[in-house]
Amino acid sequence: MHDYLPKELKIWNYVEIILKEVLTSYCYLEIRLPILEKTKIFKRAIGNITDVVEKEMYSFNDRKGNSLTLRPEGTVGCVRAVIQHHLLHQKNNKFWYLGPMFRYERPQNGRYRQFYQLGAEVFGFDTEDIDLEIIILTHRLWKRIGIDSYVTLEINSIGSKIDRFEYKKKLVYFLKKHEHLLDEDCKRRLYTNPLRILDSKNQDIQKILKEAPLLSEYIDISSSSHFKNLCNMLNSHKIKYKYNPNLVRGLDYYNNTVFEWKSNQLGTQDTICAGGRYDHLVEEMGGKKTSAIGFAIGIERLVLLTKSIKNFSEKLEEINIYIIFIGNNNKYYAVNLSEEIRDLYPKLKVFINFFNQNLKKKIKNAINSSARIIILIGDNEIKKGFFLVKDLKKEKEYYLLKYELMIKIQKIFK
Ligand code: ATP
Ligand code: MG
Numbered sequence: 001m002h003d004y005l006p007k008e009l010k011i012w013n014y015v016e017i018i019l020k021e022v023l024t025s026y027c028y029l030e031i032r033l034p035i036l037e038k039t040k041i042f043k044r045a046i047g048n049i050t051d052v053v054e055k056e057m058y059s060f061n062d063r064k065g066n067s068l069t070l071r072p073e074g075t076v077g078c079v080r081a082v083i084q085h086h087l088l089h090q091k092n093n094k095f096w097y098l099g100p101m102f103r104y105e106r107p108q109n110g111r112y113r114q115f116y117q118l119g120a121e122v123f124g125f126d127t128e129d130i131d132l133e134i135i136i137l138t139h140r141l142w143k144r145i146g147i148d149s150y151v152t153l154e155i156n157s158i159g160s161k162i163d164r165f166e167y168k169k170k171l172v173y174f175l176k177k178h179e180h181l182l183d184e185d186c187k188r189r190l191y192t193n194p195l196r197i198l199d200s201k202n203q204d205i206q207k208i209l210k211e212a213p214l215l216s217e218y219i220d221i222s223s224s225s226h227f228k229n230l231c232n233m234l235n236s237h238k239i240k241y242k243y244n245p246n247l248v249r250g251l252d253y254y255n256n257t258v259f260e261w262k263s264n265q266l267g268t269q270d271t272i273c274a275g276g277r278y279d280h281l282v283e284e285m286g287g288k289k290t291s292a293i294g295f296a297i298g299i300e301r302l303v304l305l306t307k308s309i310k311n312f313s314e315k316l317e318e319i320n321i322y323i324i325f326i327g328n329n330n331k332y333y334a335v336n337l338s339e340e341i342r343d344l345y346p347k348l349k350v351f352i353n354f355f356n357q358n359l360k361k362k363i364k365n366a367i368n369s370s371a372r373i374i375i376l377i378g379d380n381e382i383k384k385g386f387f388l389v390k391d392l393k394k395e396k397e398y399y400l401l402k403y404e405l406m407i408k409i410q411k412i413f414k
């Protein structure tokens with residue numbers, strides 16, 4: 001788990017502002033959800049034999065003995081909330097949320113135990129139009145952030161639960177013949193979650209899989225025509241994608257369309273955004289039958305990628321006006337002046353040096369800060385009713401009356 005320090009958060013803010021602007025331009029509404037949910041809703045929705053539920057959840061009993069879990073993902077809580085608050089009655093329900101998720105994983109670059117996700121969920125559309133819109137939306141995000149040349153889209157259809165059930169039997173039958181060649185992880189998954197073997201990062205396993213039966217051959221007509229239509233629409237909108245027949249998701253609730261945006265700049269943790277349809281989850285969680293699709297962006301990975309591509313200055317541009325008072329008696333005037341500046345110019349960043357330092361040191365600090373001007377307040381200035389202003393950029397000094405100072409500030413910072 002990480003501390004997120006101010007320098008780092010500069011890039012976070014850059015990214016987050018764009019994410020929110022773009023989502024709003026597609027009429028998504030923000031929703032804020034609790035970090036804790038009842039453990040059983042994750043177990044049911046994500047699936048008992050998934051990595052997340054088996055070994056990654058932070059769960060504990062509260063004082064009444066109810067098991068609660070720090071959310072490992074956002075979809076389940078969002079579905080719980082939209083059912084609870086009857087938000088599914090309209091035809092257009094699009095939501096987004098941003099916040100920390102928790103998974104007990106092996107920490108490494110791009111993989112943490114507390115990480116942030118921007119999640120988006122859309123309810124009530126069953127045609128591939130919304131799959132297309134979501135992909136176009138995410139593509140627009142990368143363009144706006146300036147990383148679109150460094151990410152690629154992979155898509156697949158994983159069909160329905162019944163399709164996967166049939167396919168799983170065939171896949172297990174095939175893999176058992178090669179069981180001696182499987183690594184420990186895949187051997188375990190063979191008996192728990194065999195589909196996850198398809199996205200193993202082990203090259204030897206991928207070689208074996210070249211001969212394996214294909215999920216696409218077990219997908220029913222309606223699922224495959226949904227997928228075909230989506231591919232055609234992506235083509236006509238000139239969205240480049242790679243069809244990856246081995247793309248599966250780690251959570252059980254997905255069906256039909258799944259997709260991932262990956263980058264080759266990130267090493268092993270290369271997926272910055274993953275999503276797909278989950279047309280049965282609302283019903284399974286007690287709501288009325290409602291189609292749904294969503295995606296989640298891993299903000300740490302998005303920031304890592306953005307940082308590796310774009311130049312961000314190390315400087316924290318956090319001060320515009322630096323106020324120095326000389327002698328404790330003049331502290332009152334410093335505070336007063338700073339408040340008047342903030343009344344007139346609410347966007348300016350005004351800093352008063354309250355440190356117990358001599359004048360020389362205070363001026364040195366002001367020069368080393370990002371401030372454009374220093375305002376000096378000493379006995380002399382107060383007596384005569386003006387302020388000494390140093391413009392650090394133009395290397396000029398002025399004595400100004402208060403109203404002149406306010407006009408000067410407006411001119412400088414426009
Ligand atoms: P991975 O295969 O990388 O473990 P996942 O399938 O578990 O990903 P999802 O549950 O689909 O991931 O989460 C969506 C996105 O959230 C991921 O693509 C990734 O960007 C981010 N993410 C997931 N787990 C972590 C983590 N432990 N640390 C940082 N980011 C994460
Ligand atoms: Mg994972």
